[in-house]
Amino acid sequence: MKLFVAACSAFLTIAPAVAADLRQQIDGYRAAHETAIVGQLDELTRLKSVAADPQGLAATAAHLEGLLKARGFETASWSAAGSPPVVYGFFKSPTAKRTAVFYAHYDGQPVTPAQWSSDPFMPVMRDGPAGADVDWKAAKPPFNPQWHLFGRAAADDKSSITAFLAAFDALKALHRQPSVNIKVVWEGEEEANSAHLDAILKDHAADLAADLWLIGDGPVHQSRSATLYFGARGGLSLEATIYGPVRALHDGHYGNWAPNPAVMAAELIAQMRDSEGRILIPGFSDDVRPLTAAEKTAIAQLPPVEDSLKQEFGTGRSEGQEGLTASTMRPALNIRGIRSGQVGAEAANAIPVDATVSVDFRLVPDETPGHVRAKLEAFLRSKGWTIVTTAPDAATRTAHPRIIRLSWGGSYPALRSDMASPAAKGVIAAAEKAAGGKVTLLPMMGASVPIYLFDDLFHVPVIGLPITNHDNNQHAANENLRLRNLWDGINLYAAMMAELNW
C-alpha cells in the first residue's frame, strides 16, 4: 500500500550558521532533550521487530512511517511477496542540488530470551557494559554517556534511526535547512538476508533517484572514534553434514575401523582452513581484487586496537599477524559451530552417526557466491567426497566412501567503493566537522550488509555511516547501545543533513 503525503518544508530558510558552530549547537539541543531522545529509542526497542513476529515488524514499520510523516516527509510503505515493509521517506530541500538516501534496518536478530539478563524488548539502562540498572526516566540529564541501553535492536539499527530523527529535529529547532534532499529507506528484512530488497528497490527505482547512499548500520571502529566505511564483505552460509555409520557403534569394538564422522569433519576443516585464518582451498582467492594504495594507506593509519581487544576478549593470540582490519580485508571461512556425538556427562563410548558443521563465508570483491560454491565443491570432489543435497539412502551410503550433504544458505557479494570520489570527499569533510577532527576511514567493513545492491542498481557511491559501539553484542544476547555513541551519532547525522556538499 502506498501512502503519499505532500512534502512540506518544516524549516525556515535562514542563513546557515557557521559550520564550526553546528557541533556545539547540536550538542546543546541534545543536552536539553536527552530524556526525549532516549525515550524515542526506548519506544522503538519495545516494538518486537523480529522475523518471528511479522505483526511486530508491520507495527514497527507503521510507527516509523508515522514518525517521518509527522516531520513533513512524503512517505510510503513498500513490500514484495508478503515481505516486511520497506519504509520510504522523502524530504525535499529547496536549496539542495544533491540527494542522499539514508538506509537503515529496523528488524533485529532473533532472540533467545533465556540467554539475556533482561527481557530483550523491555529496554534496561545500565551504568556500563556489565553494570547496575539505572532508572534513567527518573534521572536528571545530562546522563552519564557511559550508560548503555540494553535491548534487541537498540544498537542494530534502531540507534541509527533514533540518531537520524533526533538530528532532523535538532536542525529544525535550529532553523537549519538541509543541504541535501533526504530520502529514507528503512528495511525490515536485513537480518533475514534482505531477501526481497532487490525486488522492492527495482520496483521503486524512480522514487530512489539519488546521488549517494549512506548506510546507518554497523559499529564504529574499536578505538571508539567516528568512522566511515566504503564497502562491506559479502556473505555465504553453508551447513554440511558428514555421515558415519547408520547407528552409533561401540568404539571399542569398531573404533579404528568404522569411519568416524567427527574425525572426518575435523580433517576436512583442517584441510580447508588453518588456525591462522588462511583458506587452503586451491584457487579460492583467485577472484580477490587487491587493495589499492589508498586503501592500504587508510588501513595503515587506523588507530591500533589489537592489544586492548585481546584484553577485552580474553584471547592470548590473534589469527595471523596482519592486524584486525587487514585480516578482515581477506575472504574468511568461519566455523560457526560443530556438532557430533556427545560430550560431557552424556558422552558414550560410541562412534557418532554424523557430524554437522556450520560455515559462514565472508566474501570480498570480486568474488561471487557462485564461484565460491563451485570452488568448494570442486575441492570436496578432489578429496574424494560425494556431495548430496538430501539425506542419503542406504544404497548411496554404502556406495560412496565419503558422503557430505551441503545445504547452501543465503548469499550476496561484497562491495568496496571509491574512497576518493567527490561524494566520498564531501562525506568525509562533513564527518570531520561533526567529529571535530579526523575520522577513521575503513575501506571495507568485515561484516556483511547487502550494500552491493545499491551500487548494482543505482551506480552511485555507497558509504557506511556507523554509530554503535563495537561492543554492542550485536547478533548476541544483551545487545546494547552506549549513550556516547548515540550522542556522537546525532552529530554525525546532523552534519550529513546540514553540511554535506560536493
Add this chain to the structure above:
Amino acid sequence: MKLFVAACSAFLTIAPAVAADLRQQIDGYRAAHETAIVGQLDELTRLKSVAADPQGLAATAAHLEGLLKARGFETASWSAAGSPPVVYGFFKSPTAKRTAVFYAHYDGQPVTPAQWSSDPFMPVMRDGPAGADVDWKAAKPPFNPQWHLFGRAAADDKSSITAFLAAFDALKALHRQPSVNIKVVWEGEEEANSAHLDAILKDHAADLAADLWLIGDGPVHQSRSATLYFGARGGLSLEATIYGPVRALHDGHYGNWAPNPAVMAAELIAQMRDSEGRILIPGFSDDVRPLTAAEKTAIAQLPPVEDSLKQEFGTGRSEGQEGLTASTMRPALNIRGIRSGQVGAEAANAIPVDATVSVDFRLVPDETPGHVRAKLEAFLRSKGWTIVTTAPDAATRTAHPRIIRLSWGGSYPALRSDMASPAAKGVIAAAEKAAGGKVTLLPMMGASVPIYLFDDLFHVPVIGLPITNHDNNQHAANENLRLRNLWDGINLYAAMMAELNW
C-alpha cells in the same frame, strides 16, 4: 556385609554322560524351559541396575545373591566405600581339581529413555532387530531364535548371568556334577569404570583362589560363531576444552583475526589422528607389544565379516585396510563427540567461545594410562598449548596463545593372555564341544573390560566367554539380546561347568 551359607551339593554323583551328548541334552532341557529362561532374563532386566539408581543396584545384587543361594552356592555381598556390591558365590564340586571364577557385571549403561523405542526397563520381545512386538509370554515354545529381547543390560551382561543360571539348572536336572569348582564374581560397577573392584578383590583375595577366570562380557564375533577372547583393550577417557574469546564475537567483524576454537579443535584432532585410524602423536606406539605369531594366525583365520558389516552399518569405507580385528589390535584414539557454537536453525554468525572434544583412548599391551597421558600432554606442549585443569581466569587467558583444559577420566591398561596355556587349551576344547565345531579365537577384544585386574592380582589365565550378538546396541538405545545367542550361551556355560578339564 558377609553372608555365608554352607555349600551343599545339589548334584547326585553319577557317571558322566558321553561328552558328545551334553550339547543335545542341554538343548533338550532348554527347549522345555524356554519360557522360564526368558522369564529369568526379563525379570533381571526389570531391575534398574544403573549408576543413577543406587537402590536399583543394591536390589539387583540382593536378588542375584538369592538366586545363587537357592542353587546351593555359598554367597557373599562385598562392597568398598559405598560401592555397588560385588555378588560372590562359591559352589564346590567333590570331584573337581580346578576352580574357575565366572565373572560378569549386572550394572548397565546409563539410559536416555527418549532415544528408546520402549521403556529400557520394561523388556519387549521383537521378531527381529527392528521387528514387530511379540507377546512371548503367550507364545508357545520353541520360540523363534531370531527374536530379540530389548531392554537395558538385557545383553550386557544380564544375558551372561541368565545363561550361567540356566546352564547350572540344566546340569542339575541332568544330574551332571560340575567338572570344576565354580566361583562367581558379579560386579555392579563395570559401566562406571570398576572404580572399587581392585580394592574389593584385594580384600577378598583369599576367597578368590582359583585357576582360571572366565569373563562373561562382550559380544561374539560378527560372524555370529561361538567366540573366545584372550584379552581386552584398556581404556582412558578425556574431555578437552579449547578456549576462544570470552564472549561470542561477530564473525564478520572479527573472523580471520579472533581465534576460532572450533578451528583450533579441528586442527588439533587432525594433528593427533587421521581418518584412517592412525595415531599421529610422535612416540605414541612405542610401548605397543607386537602380536605373536600365534595371535597373527588366529586373526588370519577369522571369518571375513567386513563386507556384511559395511552393509549393516551403511558405510562405504573402512578406516585402514587391515580388516576389523587387526585394526582393533592397535591403540585407538576415538572422538566420541565435539561441541562448539551452534549449528542448524540456531547457528549465529559468531566465533564460538569454546570447543569441547570428548576422547576415548583404547590401550593395548604394554601401554599404561600414565604413559599415554604423558605422551599426549608432551605433544600438546610441543604444539604450543598451555594445559590447564580448571577454567582459566582472565589473566591466564590473555597470557597464553592456546589454552586447553584437560579432564582425564577413568582408565585401566589392556591385557592379552597366552592362547596356548593348558587352561586355554582346556577352555577351547570345552567350547568346541559346546559349539559342535571350531570356535572363533580372538587374541584381544577391541572393547575394554578391566580383566587386567584379575591377571595382576591372581596371575592365572583370563579368558573371555562372550555370548551376546554383535548387534546388541550395547551402550546405546534399544539394547537387545538375540535368543539364538542366549541358547548358544547356555551350551557354552554348561560345557565350561561340566566338561572343562586340564
